[in-house]
Amino acid sequence: MTSPFLQAFAEHMTTRRYAKRTVQGYQYWVAAFIRYHQMRHPSGLHNAEVEQFLSYLANERNMAVKSQATALNALVYLYRDFLNKPLSLQLAFVKSTRQMKLPTVLTKSEISLLLQQVAPQHKLCISLLYGSGLRLMEAVRLRVKDIDLDYQCIRIWNSKGGKHRTVTLPQSQLSSLKQQIETVDQYLQHDIIHRDWAGVWMPHRLRNKYPSQSRSLAWQYLFPSAKLAVDPESGLVRRHHINEKQIQRTISATAKRVGIQKHVSPHTLRHSFATHLLESGADIRTVQEQLGHVDIRTTQIYTHVLSRGANSVKSPLDRL
Numbered sequence: 001m002t003s004p005f006l007q008a009f010a011e012h013m014t015t016r017r018y019a020k021r022t023v024q025g026y027q028y029w030v031a032a033f034i035r036y037h038q039m040r041h042p043s044g045l046h047n048a049e050v051e052q053f054l055s056y057l058a059n060e061r062n063m064a065v066k067s068q069a070t071a072l073n074a075l076v077y078l079y080r081d082f083l084n085k086p087l088s089l090q091l092a093f094v095k096s097t098r099q100m101k102l103p104t105v106l107t108k109s110e111i112s113l114l115l116q117q118v119a120p121q122h123k124l125c126i127s128l129l130y131g132s133g134l135r136l137m138e139a140v141r142l143r144v145k146d147i148d149l150d151y152q153c154i155r156i157w158n159s160k161g162g163k164h165r166t167v168t169l170p171q172s173q174l175s176s177l178k179q180q181i182e183t184v185d186q187y188l189q190h191d192i193i194h195r196d197w198a199g200v201w202m203p204h205r206l207r208n209k210y211p212s213q214s215r216s217l218a219w220q221y222l223f224p225s226a227k228l229a230v231d232p233e234s235g236l237v238r239r240h241h242i243n244e245k246q247i248q249r250t251i252s253a254t255a256k257r258v259g260i261q262k263h264v265s266p267h268t269l270r271h272s273f274a275t276h277l278l279e280s281g282a283d284i285r286t287v288q289e290q291l292g293h294v295d296i297r298t299t300q301i302y303t304h305v306l307s308r309g310a311n312s313v314k315s316p317l318d319r320l
Helices: 004-015 020-036 047-059 065-082 108-117 120-131 136-140 171-192 204-209 211-215 244-257 266-279 284-291 301-308
Strands: 153-156 165-168
Touching: 004 020, 004 065, 020 047, 020 065, 047 065, 108 120, 108 244, 108 266, 120 136, 120 171, 120 244, 120 266, 136 244, 136 266, 165 284, 204 211, 244 266, 266 284, 266 301
Parallel strands: none
Antiparallel strands: 153 165
């Protein structure tokens, strides 16, 4: 059972409109910080104890750079915004030096094989992970209004870091998308006559500004759940988007079934999208914009993937 302190911390972040996953992630690291210091209350700890914990993550847990950075961000928020005891800007802790792994990338033939064998009900969603370079949650949270069939693009709202962007829409998926929107409309007509249905979930401000839009086709999830369910936050009956775990399991199981000898996840398709764009001659800035990376250095990892198997390097064995 979550402690009252951690519950209050999570509620504090929720009232400030932090994403649910960010709240859960910060809550996890604050709990880990408390356990590391033998369950002492954070109000009695400060800079020195934070430095010890972060150094422990690097030295003994061998945490990746991003994991240690997330832990730091969680503790900065805890002390600055929740406890009103800001940490020093000059924290002295051992920074993680664990190198970032090169992403797993599928070949074009492996992508083709995977998409041919994937379950039909999930094929469109999985196709967009590769065809538009979407993150998993970006794909499952798409609304009908986000699909622009006229300009052949997809608009992503409030993604990682609260950023918006526009990505390419594969022309090969236009027909499937039209069929999917028709399916969503059928769900909507069924839901409208349901006595307890309260409309689709909408962001807080838009919910108040456009109350009738929760029952419009435009705001329905593009990949809706097959069943209505009670919203745990409001207690209202809604139709949510499909569970992302369904997509994860489908991709993993299909990859094994067709004999792909790599660890394949939804993010593998995004990695493959970026790598194949660069292979086709796309400018790295274009790839950066499509992926929604803030820092170009994040995108440059895909150039390392290409150079890893560069055809321009001829093995000396082949010269014998």
